[in-house]
Amino acid sequence: MPIVQFAPFSSLVQPTFWHELTSLKIDVLRLSDEAVPITGSYSVGRSITDRETGHEIVLGCNMSVGSESFDKNAVAPAGSFPAKGHLKNYNTIEEFKAADKTALFNQEADKMWEAIVSKRDSTSLNNFLVITFADLKKYKYYYWFAFPAFAAKPAWEIDELGWRLAASELSPESLSSIHSKLHATPLPFFLLRSGLEIAPIDSYSTFFANVPPEEQTIGFVDPSASPTNPGWPLRNLLAYLRAVYPETTSRLRVLCWRDSEVPHAPAGWKSRIGVVHITPSPESGGRPSAVGWEKNPQGKLAPRMADLAPMMDPTRLADQAVDLNLKLMRWRILPSLDLEKISSTKCLLLGAGTLGCYVARTLMGWGVRDITLVDSGKVSFSNPVRQPLFEFEDCLEGGKPKAECAAARMKKIFPGINAAGHSLSIPMPGHPVPPASVDQTRADVKKLEELIDTHDAVFLLMDSRESRWLPTVICAAKGKIVLNAALGFDTFLVMRHGVRESSLQPGATQLGCYYCNDIVAPADSLTDRTLDEMCTVTRPGIASLASSTAVELLASVLQHPDGVHAAAPPANSDPAALINAGVLGLVPHQLRGFLAQFRNLHIVGAAYSRCTGCSETVLKAYEKEGFDMILQALNDDKYLQHLTGLDTLYAEGEKALEEVDWDVDDEEGEDF
Structure with missing residues (x-):
């Protein structure tokens, strides 16, 4: 008799499977090569008709896997049946090639045999x-x-009739009944008696009790459409029955179920039936040998390779690639690093010049997806060499608006970024507003308030000192994270503003803002400046150092368990002590960098009760009077000093100086 030939499974891997494996590798597996459970699915065998020849072309006996394969609770697609599997991912191609395939295969086969x-x-x-x-x-x-x-x-043999259409032995009513019952209760393997009743394969001993052999049928959902070769599942089904019920399974009537739908005509049923038999042999007691490594398209026992790069959307490729370094950093070095907290932080950059461009690039490197820039200037010919978001073409015809141009360039660098630019003049103390410009100033203030309201962190990166005052007040009132960066020739200052006094945690010390060390209100520092004062004259490396430091300080704040309330380490403390550190290390208040000495100095500045930027007096006046308070601060250079009491402090100081006796004894002077 002819030996039964089986159609082996072929893998059908959906692209989504690789996308999900990528996420699993980066976020979960990391360096682990432990096997993880997955699921696959298969359905009845299918064939198509060649339009030219009219011949039936048998499609592959496919086991499909996709993104749902990693979901333990996923349900197999309609008309499909699940299969359990294990995936073992290696960290290097060398480990993959050197893996002991025989040992891995035998381990899986042993588990299957034990289950059987x-x-x-x-x-x-x-x-x-x-x-x-x-x-x-x-x-x-x-x-x-x-x-x-x-x-x-x-080997199993098929009787002289071979594999024939099931409709030759089972009535259309029986076939319709089987289809209906399998549709209601999907069973990859089933028992059939009297042509009508079905049951799970595990009910073999009870379901077939007192049933004549000629009325017993073993059924399985057949993923093969070949007229002569049943699918791979039958091979293990027969091994299962022989191992568990050896006395009654040497001759079996097998139904290869291949009908996913009820045909329109009785002749349309595709399922096949046949009788297989095996010569009984003494039981060996051990697991039989197993085969099953898939052949590649060239028919060789070798692995396959899927190259997704040509078929992937470049934007999606970039989206995955930009985060790769960050995720590798997390699973190799800092497992507790919360990248999502950083990437979801919306950042507002006030200033799109040298500092703004470098801050934006570094934020992109940290995976931040929402960045908004504000600037009132246009790109000039001196900018591109120092400001990495601009090119020569941006300077032509008077120059493009800086903020919009920088945002557009960021989208070219990475299309997945949500970048926006706004041309906006920030009102400044010491720069009075003419009556004709009050409405425009009011609109500018409202726009600035809206932008600060919709962002989580604000970077103050402007050229002048007084331009930072209004954002400082608004951010303090709204409880935003504020990062300040300022440049000297070979020095820089990077600091985070403290939270307002009314929102301090019990026992916490309030950290100062940019203006807390001042004993005068911010004033006009732009008028009548010389050329070197109108431009930021710095060593070229200072801007990138300060910008990177500011972004890293934001990352440290976001990763600290106390966030914006994180206490600063003591000034000049040993950095190795990691006092009040978070996941990324220290969260200092101020950093003063000295390029001439190649060192950074940690400074802690306490908040000042008479500060013109963050004191409760100023914040309450802003919250109560709004734009009217701002307009008064812009037009009256004495207003903020009077509001905070700095004028009283100044007067007291002058009076104290008047009371000092500055006369010096002549003789003491000679001796000196």
């Missing part, structure tokens, strides 16, 4: 294994599937 013999678990009959290596930089995925199948000795 000891647990009588038919759900393990279609188990599979896949080993992978994911080259996440090139989006190439190397993989090899194994579908363990137990070899029968001697």
Whole structure:
């Protein structure tokens, strides 16, 4: 009699499977190569008709995997049946190539046989294994599937009638009944008696009790459409029955179920039926040999490779690639790093010049997706060499608006960024507003308030000291994170503003803002400046150092458990002590960098009760009077000093100086 030939499974890997594996590798597995459970699915075998020849072309006996394969609670698609598998991902291509495939395969086969013999678990009959290596930089995925199948000795044979259409022995009513019952209760393996009643395969001993052999049928959902070769699941089903019920399974009537729909005509049923038999042999007691490593398209026992780069949307490729370094950093060095907290922080950059451009680039490097820039200037010919978001073409015809131009360039660098630019003049103390410009100033203030309201962190990166006053007041009132960066020739200052006094945590010390060290109100520092004073004259490396430091300080604040309320380490403390540190280390209040000495100095500045930027007096006046208070501060250079009491302090100081006796004894002077 002819030996039964089985159609092996072929893997059908959806692109979504690789996307999900990428996320799993970066976020969960990291350096682990432990096997993880996955699921696959298969359905009845299918074929298509060649329009030219009219011949039936058999499609592959496919086991499909996709993104849902990693979801433990996923349900197989309608008309499909699940299969359990394990995925083992290797960290390097060398480890993938050197893996002991024989040992891995035998381990999986042993588990299946144990489930069959000891647990009588038919759900393990279609188990599979896949080993992978994911080259996440090139989006190439190397993989090899194994579908363990137990070899029968001697081999199964098919009787002289071979595999024939089931409709030749079962009535259309019986076939319709089977279809209806399998649709209601999907069973990859089932028992059929009297042509009508079905039951799970595990009910073999009871379901077939007192049933004549000629009325017993073993059924399975057949993923093969070949007229002569049933699908791979039958091979393990027969091994299962022989191992568990050897006395009654040497001759079996098998139904290969291949009908996903009820045909319009009785002749349209595709399922096949046949009688297979095996010569009984003494039980060996051990697991039979197994085969099942998948062949590649060239017909060789070798792995396959999926190259997703050509078929992927470049924007999506970039979206995954820009975060790769960050995620590698997390799973290699800082498992507790909360990247999502950083990437979801909306950042407002006031100033799109040298500092603004470098801050924006560094924020992009940290994975920040929402960045808004504000500037009132246009790109000039001196900008591109120092400001990395501009090019020569941006300077032509009077120059493009800086903020909008920088935002557009960021989108060219990374299309996934949500970048916006606004041309906006920030009102400044010491710069009076003419009556004709009050409405425009009111609109500018309202726009600035709206921008600060919709962002989480604000960077003060402007050229002048007084331009930072209004954002300082608004941010303090709204409880925003504020990062300040300012440049000297070979020095820089980077600081975070403290929270307002009314929102301090019990026992906490209030940290100062940019203006807390001043004993005068901010005033006009722009009028009548010389050329060198109108330009920021600095060593070229200072801006990138200060900008990077400011962004890293924001990251440290976001990763600290107390966030914006994080206490500053003591001034000049040993950095190695990591006092009040977070995940990324210290969260200082102020950093003063000295490039001539190549060192940074930690400074802690306490808040000043008479500060013109963050004192409760100023904030309450702003919250109560709004724009009227701001307009008065802009037009009256004495207003803020009077509001905060700095004028009284100044008067007291002058009076104290008047009372000092400055006369010096002549003789003491001679001796001196």
